[in-house]
Amino acid sequence: MHRRIFVPGVLAAASLLLAIPASAAGYAPGAPGIGDPYYPYYGNGGYDVSHYDLRLTYRPATDELEGTATIEARTTQDLSSLDLDFLLDVSEVRVDGAKAAFAASGQHELVITPKAPLAKGTPVTLVIRYRGVPSTKSAYGFSTWHRTPDGAVAADEPESAWWWFPSNDHPLDKATYDVSVAVPDGTQAISNGTLQSTVSKLGWTRYNWRSAKPQATYLTTLAIGKFDVTTGTSEGGVPVVNAYSADLGDNDGAARASVERTGELVDWLSGYFGPYPFSSAGGYVPNTTTGFALETQTRVYYSPRQFANGSNTSVVVHELAHQWYGDSVSLKGWKDIWINEGFARYAQWLWSEHEGEGTTRELADYVYASHPADDAFWTVKPGDPGPDDQFDLAVYDRGALAIQALRDEIGDDAFFAVLKGWPREHAYGNASVDDFRAYAERVSGKSLTALFDTWLFQPSKPAAATAAPAASLARTARPPAQPASWKSIEATNDVHGH
Structure with a gap:
């Protein structure tokens, strides 16, 4: 858990010392947090962002980043000031063209005070000029900016934006993006969405990427x-862009053998989840020392360590499943993480069945039997695990057990209708565990309160009489055999262990 610790703010403009004018009476500062109980100071109150335009220049040799962020937003209250989440050094802020006062506050807040207060419902354009060396910045004792031998990567969860662009950093405030990055010739810049153009001039190449569908800040990479860089199109018509660091060493072949199947796997997942929701798909494997993968929207981040033991399509399935469950439909609050991770894990189970390496039932039986009643595994509540256990194994495996239990309860016809209908119902929006339960009840015509409570909210192992695997377990006194796919699935247990 990243705890909020306030430190004295550094004044960035002397005009901050001026009193708010009388015309601002009745206006109030926007909250320094969006209201998420897991991370009280992530995101901000008082406005909603619709678009980020990021124009950046990066020098790999020195890790220097210079940028101008133009943010289109609308106020949701009468504002005297507002916060953005950011760590780099700001030189100028403008609000609707006029210079504004600004200051750093706490661990990661940039407080902006416009010349005139902003009325509720007002469109506003923020321009922030900044520069810095991201690898020298930290908050709450950690950094999510990953240096590589030839550059850097921004990818992490639940936060990564602070190190490279100012934002309203919470999944509730999704926006579209234009990301334009100039780098020295011979170096590439990879981001989300589609590559609109590249322009080379005087030893520099500028890459212009666009994400035209709403995207959470932590999913922006x-x-x-x-x-x-490899490009292609899936059989179903989805453009695919993959990228591999030039120095992956022994992991190169296995990485390519896995990630190059992205187009095939996107088409396969579409059979369960409905049409792919974005303009492109793909992934990238940089030369980092991290161990995790992340479902960054349209362009999945994979650590080379994911392929240290050979190819693993299971991890690719997991991250691509998130494009529907987590990216297109994002969580309302971080406590709703089960909707992301439980379904991505269950997609791995479906892939196992497709490959003939163990059915979803066999995997459910094996997981259920592998954890005795006194195992701490059962004390984690996937429906609200708490910030310390947000990425605990139980959120994945017990979360997938809950999905199998739902399938058993409502039957395959209703279950697969829910699986495909949910991403359509909440496309490009946000939803909670309660929203999912209500949707499954509507589709199936069954009350599911007790089932969801048992599998997602009780800190104990469900009794055999109520457990989804009970019927098959009752047929034999022997524990179920380990499915052939288990080792490849187990290898992704640290997929978000960061």
Whole structure:
């Protein structure tokens, strides 16, 4: 858990010392947090962002980043000031063209005070000029900016934006993006969405990326380095862009053998989840020392360590499943993480069945039997695990057990209708565990309160009489055999262990 610790703010403009004018009477500062109980100071109150335009220049040799962020937003209250989440050094802020006062506050807040207060419902354009060395910045004792031998990567969860662009950093405030990055010739800049153009001039190449569908801040990624980029189109018509660091060493072949199947796997998942929700798909494998993967929207981040033991399509399935469950439909609050991780894990189970390496039932039986009643595994509540256990194994495996239990309860016809209908119902929006339960009840015509409570909210192992695997377990006194797919699934247990 990243705890909020206030430190004295550094004044960035002397005009901050001026009193708010009388015309601002009745106006109030926007809250320094969006209201998420897991991370009280993540995101901000008082406005909603619709678009980020990021124009950046990066020098790999020194890790220097210079940028101008133009943010289109609308106020949701009468504002005397507002916060953005950001760590780099700001030189100028303008609000609707006029210079504004600004200051750093606490661990990661940038407080902006416009010349005139902003009325509720007002469109507002913020322009922030900044620069810095991201690798020298930290908050709450950690950094999510990953240096590589030839550049850097921004990818992490639940936060990564602070190190490279100012934002309203919470999934509730999704926006579209234009990300334009200039790097020295011979270096590439990879980001989300589609590459609109590249322009080379005087030893620099500028890459212009666009994400035209709403995207959460933590799902926005930047990778700079020397990559081998491959492009193609899936059989279903989805453009695919993959990128591999030039120095992956022994992991190169296995990484390519896994990630190059992205188009095939996107089409396969579409059979369960409905049409792919974005303009492109793909992934990138930079030369980082991290161990996790992350479902960054349209362009999945994979650590080379995911392929240290050979190819693993299971991890690719997991991250691509998130494009529907987590990216297109994002969580309302971080306590709703089960909707992301439980379904991505269950997609791995479906892939196992497709490959003939163990059915979803066999995997459910194996997981259920592998954890005795006194195992701490059962004390984690996937429906509200708490910030310390947000990425605990139980959120994944017990979360997938809950999905199998739902399938058993409502039957395959209703279950697969829910699986495909949910991403359509909440496309490009946000939803909670309660929203999912209500939707499953509407589709199936069954009350599911007790089932959801048992599998997602009780800190104990469900009794055999109520457990989804009970019928098959009752047929034999022997524990179920380990499915052939288990080792590849187990290898992704640390997929978000960061």
